[in-house]
Amino acid sequence: MRHLRTVRAIADAGSLTKAAAALGLAQPALSTQLRRIERALGGPLFDRDHTGSRPTPLGELVLERARILLPAVRELQEDAVRFANTWANLDRFRLGATHGPLLGGLVDRLATARPGVPVTTYTTWSVTEISSMLIEGRLDFALIGTCGESRPPAQDRVSWEVVGVDPVFVMLPESHPLVGQGELELSQLSGECWTDVPGEGCFADCFTAACARAGFAPMQVYETDTASCVHLVQVGRAVGLCRATFPPTPGIVTRPLAGAPLAWRHLLGWHPGAPAAEAAKAVSGYTGVAYQEAISRSASYTRWLASPPRPGFGASHQQGRSQLAP
Numbered sequence: 001m002r003h004l005r006t007v008r009a010i011a012d013a014g015s016l017t018k019a020a021a022a023l024g025l026a027q028p029a030l031s032t033q034l035r036r037i038e039r040a041l042g043g044p045l046f047d048r049d050h051t052g053s054r055p056t057p058l059g060e061l062v063l064e065r066a067r068i069l070l071p072a073v074r075e076l077q078e079d080a081v082r083f084a085n086t087w088a089n090l091d092r093f094r095l096g097a098t099h100g101p102l103l104g105g106l107v108d109r110l111a112t113a114r115p116g117v118p119v120t121t122y123t124t125w126s127v128t129e130i131s132s133m134l135i136e137g138r139l140d141f142a143l144i145g146t147c148g149e150s151r152p153p154a155q156d157r158v159s160w161e162v163v164g165v166d167p168v169f170v171m172l173p174e175s176h177p178l179v180g181q182g183e184l185e186l187s188q189l190s191g192e193c194w195t196d197v198p199g200e201g202c203f204a205d206c207f208t209a210a211c212a213r214a215g216f217a218p219m220q221v222y223e224t225d226t227a228s229c230v231h232l233v234q235v236g237r238a239v240g241l242c243r244a245t246f247p248p249t250p251g252i253v254t255r256p257l258a259g260a261p262l263a264w265r266h267l268l269g270w271h272p273g274a275p276a277a278e279a280a281k282a283v284s285g286y287t288g289v290a291y292q293e294a295i296s297r298s299a300s301y302t303r304w305l306a307s308p309p310r311p312g313f314g315a316s317h318q319q320g321r322s323q324l325a326p
Helices: 004-014 016-023 027-041 057-089 104-112 125-136 204-215 226-234 273-294 299-306
Strands: 046-049 050-055 093-097 117-123 143-147 159-173 194-196 220-224 239-243 252-256 263-270
Touching: 004 016, 004 050, 004 057, 016 027, 027 252, 050 057, 050 252, 093 104, 093 125, 104 117, 104 273, 125 143, 143 273, 159 226, 159 299, 194 204, 194 226, 204 220, 220 226, 226 239, 226 252, 226 273, 252 299, 263 273, 273 299
Parallel strands: 093 117, 093 143, 194 220, 194 239
Antiparallel strands: 046 050, 143 263, 159 239, 159 252, 159 263
């Protein structure tokens, strides 16, 4: 980076003599340094005569890259200093979440990064309650899920970032006759009872609509907590709906639904005016790692993502992490 700054200084000054004065160097020392830079880059960077120094075609190439790299590195340095100062000043992390696969991983990473700094958690099924707690300053960050492309709550007052998007898979007891299939048509499950966890969004309506498109109406839907959903599937009382990141569970297999008729977005939220907002980039990075690890624990999801490629699903950083606009 020092060499790129030197090359840019010569180009801006138009001569080695003026550039040496601007850099606080003796002109012979700058000439020696330029020769060393030119040897490293494979050729002359400037044509020099009594009128000054003009970039060669190779010099223009180097200057073009320098105009991109130098501001980027300066921005990185500024961000790093700002992050380090903010990170050091945070004396706690208050996390809220609806029930999902990422909270434990995020707690683990924050506790590792800032040992001795308290991390507290609050969970609820209500995304409205979680967003209200962010707005009121009772939480620093929140992890929620939303169905498909539905809008998250309080989008005009809370910054929401998409961590990843899962297809909705189906949970089957390991004795189910369809477990040998790699992918299931929703219509193949028309005679089943169903179970899933409660929520405030449109997921129940979207599931009913998907079933209607497949030519049936669900016989029975048990809406209950995760442990009860798992039990109902294990004993063969129902098949379950779950995120593709649902972890391996004894007695249960998960299978994708053909065409991915239902999707679930994982979101990280924070209040943009809160002191903790300065740490959002770091917390977002840790959340992304937790999500990738959740994917890796699901063999069926890993296979589904790999072949064929599934644009729009998986970690959002693979498509460019997106922050939802109001």
